[in-house]
Amino acid sequence: MSAAGGAATQAASGERAASATAPPGRRRRRRSAVPWWFVVPAAVFYVFAVAWPSLQGAALSLTDWDGLSQERSFVGLAQFERLIADSAATGAIWNTLFIAVGITVLQNLVGLLLALGVHSKIKSRNVLRVALFAPAVITPVAVGYLWQFLLAPQGAVNDLLGALGLGFLQRSWLGDGDLALVAIVVVIIWQFAGYSMVIFLAGLQGVPEEILEASHLDGAGAFRRFWSVVRPELAPALTINLMLSVIGGLKLFDQVWVMTGGGPGNATDTMSTLIYKNAFQFNDFAYGIAMALVLTAFVAVLSSAQYLGLRRQPGGSS
Template structure:
């Protein structure tokens, strides 16, 4: 009966029962075969990537060491001045802090909610397919449209305050996007609202790999819900957790659209992120070199944080 909880789609995606030992042998044989694969197969793709991504990126990166205004024909080499300036600039350090807060907030809250939703819809309830579609639906809306929608809903006389008033919680009415103390968290909330369903789908895919037989055995042995989750489901979900954390932390670090549409970094500088500040400096302040220096620092942030996270989760998976 427990197997019936898995939907037909899940069954199709899950590895066929009985294929275990044979598959294991096949997988073990593969590495020696893979080593013999012609290395030049990767050359066209690598060259293509180099020409459309690496080369333009390196070309652009050199502007970080100049004072180019984005328009003039001339610019001067200024060494690492732009980077020194960045860490002396309160707007930039504030934006770095906001970016880290958003990334941390989005990563933690989105994945917790995504996981709970996945566990919730990975059951036998009749409406599970409808629920999955509904919960995933916000993820397919363009972030700009989401931003405008929530800007409207969070207005002082918008639907959110209207709803609070209606249910007798008028005292909780807030100036959501106009209050510097909460505007940043409203943006985090909107991002989580939009992408929790996306995390859910990835967790759902991971849940399909959890062996039902082990779950059944643990239930018979008297394991409670939490112990089953912690000792059986969680280790199996490690790849899904890795990819979800990675995607949400990268998405949080480079967040631009929602912030730009909802607050443009305001009120004051309360919601400026590195991405909005890069845009402002490069395209609004005629300070292209400084903008590129910020972009390089952001790239470094994303690379270091996601790399560290990948390693940490890899170790954790190995340990479990």
């Protein structure tokens, strides 16, 4: 599995090495040697299935199409004006940000700790690498069903807490709005921490185990030494991991839809669930598409800010 992460790590380090390599003289020669038409098949499929239909879809945001009728008329930016006044939409934006930030920070933290744990001499490391990654292969919708069952009032989570003598921690995990948001973040971490772990593991391959071992032992000095050695090695893996979790968190849909459907009330509506509701359930397709465009802008701004920010950091770029 580590191969996947290794390659990903290399991919990220390649990304930053991009423009730095190749002196000018070589460049010219290469331009003629590399056939540009190699991009054509990829571009054809991409334009056909993604770029062009997305543009067509985006154009619908300027209409009043309800998603069904055979008529639609041009309304300019009216749908976007509605958005500003829509308290459900602003609520969903905050929920989306909460989930995205929660996932980005915690999933990577847990993933890193797990990676440090299995990048050691422990005998179970190979089994653990498989076991911890297993949740990542489950269909997101199935994950939603499974956790809805586990988080029910008399479900396995409350049972387990009771059995461990932690009965005072038993909660209505999905019945309380604030708690349900946290529960969603926890479920995503369960599913994808192993995924982050694998990518970090690849980055850790360049770090001698002795340094990790030593840092387990002593105080802050050792930790600082450890960090100064490990951090540059991990930077490319971190770039990939952050990019994946920011985009994944902002666009999260399946698990939320199955677990809470955006409820109770609107407490766990994300931008994606609200887009879906408007487009397909409220007879308000164009408005849903307007929201989808706002979501696109969010993802674009946050992921590129994050990406550029990391590239500027020492260790993040060379």
